[in-house]
Amino acid sequence: MKTETNNTSVYLLATLNVLIVILISSTLRSPITSVGPVLSEISNSLQLDHLQGSLLTSIPLLMFASCSVLVSRFSTKFSMNQLLLYALIILSFGLFLRVFGNIETLFVGSIFIGLGICVGNVITPGFIKTNFPKHIGLMTGIFAVAMNLTAALASGYSVSIGEWTGFGWRGSLGIWLIIAILGLFVLLIELIFNKKNSTKSDSLVKAEKSNFNIFKSAQAWNISVFMGLQSAVYYSLISWLPAVLRDYGMIGNQPGWILFTIQIAMIPITFVGPIIANRMKNQKPMMLFICVMMFVSMLMFAWLKTDYIYATAILLGLSNGLSFSLSILFFSLRTKSSVNAIKISGMAQSIGYLIAAFGPPIFGKLHDWDISWQTSFYFIALLIIIMFFFGWKASQDRFIEDK
Known part of the structure; x- marks a missing residue:
């Protein structure tokens, strides 16, 4: 009976980890690729010039370039699940600011979005290697497919999403907040599951320091x-x-x-x-x-x-x-x-x-x-x-x- 319970726990944990990979990867490009198709609408709405408009896509890229190395150093202080949880919290906050504010919060939100995506970009490959050592190719494929599929949907249907929601560009960009919140929900479930069952996923262990x-x-x-x-x-x-x-x-x-x-x-x-x-x-x-x-x-x-x-x-x-x-x-x-x-x-x-x-x-x-x-x-x-x-x-x- 105990063995059967342990097997159920293992399968449930594996399912949660797969969902985490899918939901995290779905937030790594879509918040950026959704901007281009509605950029002129944003510019007209908030009176942005061409330079300000271009910053909406360049700010996240600059965050990736400047912060990615720094993120890797935090893996010895926090577990991978904790870092991914913080990434989604930061990303969700940025997505909220970008949509439900003014021109100032638009750019501040873009900074938080860049930082949140940066953490997810860096940590997820390590999360895959730790939790799926025998299925690295498969899980990397799932990671890449989820990322590119949502990126394609974000760029191809951004205008339509704004029309469907009735909120224009705010609806086009805000819809991706739902994915981030779902990711937060699944990560919290895994943390609670591990605590309740007195088990620890390898990704909950802090990485050993390496010289x-x-x-x-x-x-x-x-x-x-x-x-x-x-x-x-x-x-x-x-x-x-x-x-x-x-x-x-x-x-x-x-x-x-x-x-x-x-x-x-x-x-x-x-x-x-x-x-x-x-x-x-x-x-x-x-x-x-x-x-x-x-x-x-x-x-x-x-x-x-x-x-x-x-x-x-x-x-x-x-x-x-x-x-x-x-x-x-x-x-x-x-x-x-x-x-x-x-x-x-x-x-x-x-x-x-x-x-x-x-x-x-x-x-x-x-x-x-x-x-x-x-x-x-x-x-x-x-x-x-x-x-x-x-x-x-x-x-x-x-x-x-x-x-």
């Missing part, structure tokens, strides 16, 4: 630069592709559907990719596959323009989705402990978002010199070549702790 200096690891730098360059490609195209496609002759919501196609194409590959990659001795063949697809899609955007545009979008979505999920998987595959998984997550995301921040302005500036956009796409193609170099090294079966 390992991750910044001296060549493999850690390979992973970090790879993640940064793939992020630079993603954010450059997400930022500028609508303008590019309009210059190419697309009208109305057609550019929006291309972005939606890219996001949707990412979903199946982000689930299947990590499972396959986790079973490979090394990920070099997959890295070559990613970079060739991505490179070809850039040439298609530059040379074919809107010809075969949906094929180009699918090619880009598949390659970008696979590169993103692989970069997240590296945090677990290339580390020997959860504390170092959190460390590399913090390092890679700080460096990654710092690199990514330079992508969109350079892409746009190159258009000032070449109005055809070809030079801008050649710039992205160059980034992909460099990304392949670091990704090839990161794909080696070598831990960051190895000398």
Whole structure:
């Protein structure tokens, strides 16, 4: 009878942990991707200029770059569940301020949103490695799918959500507060469950202190630069592709559907990719596959323009989705402990978002010199070549702790 009760407790705890991964990952992109489609509505409502409007998306990215390394240090002082709980509290507070206030709370809320997402970004890979050591590929796939699916829904249906709720842009952005509150609810249930049953999930234990200096690891730098360059490609195209496609002759919501196609194409590959990659001795063949697809899609955007545009979008979505999920998987595959998984997550995301921040302005500036956009796409193609170099090294079966 006792064994049966223990088995039930184990299954319930596993279910709660899966729900935590899904709900946390669903809040890591959607609060940002939901802004773009309603940015003009927000600007008109609150009298924002172009600089102020752009800050709504850049503030969270700056928080990621500046705070990710710092977050990893708190894993020795708090358990992973506690940190995720604090992340959702901070995120919920930020989402509330952004929607139910004025221009000042709009920006203060964006800071809290960036900080909350930053904590979730850094801690979740360690949470997966700790709670699902035998299913890292599967859970990384679930993590990436939930993140990209909600990001696609947020960008594709943001305007419609505002219309359905009757609250305009406030409804479009505020709807994601529900997901954050659900995540809080599930985390609290798990904490109560563990306390009541006198059991402890591994993620409730504080990480042991590690004297390992991750910044001296060549493999850690390979992973970090790879993640940064793939992020630079993603954010450059997400930022500028609508303008590019309009210059190419697309009208109305057609550019929006291309972005939606890219996001949707990412979903199946982000689930299947990590499972396959986790079973490979090394990920070099997959890295070559990613970079060739991505490179070809850039040439298609530059040379074919809107010809075969949906094929180009699918090619880009598949390659970008696979590169993103692989970069997240590296945090677990290339580390020997959860504390170092959190460390590399913090390092890679700080460096990654710092690199990514330079992508969109350079892409746009190159258009000032070449109005055809070809030079801008050649710039992205160059980034992909460099990304392949670091990704090839990161794909080696070598831990960051190895000398």
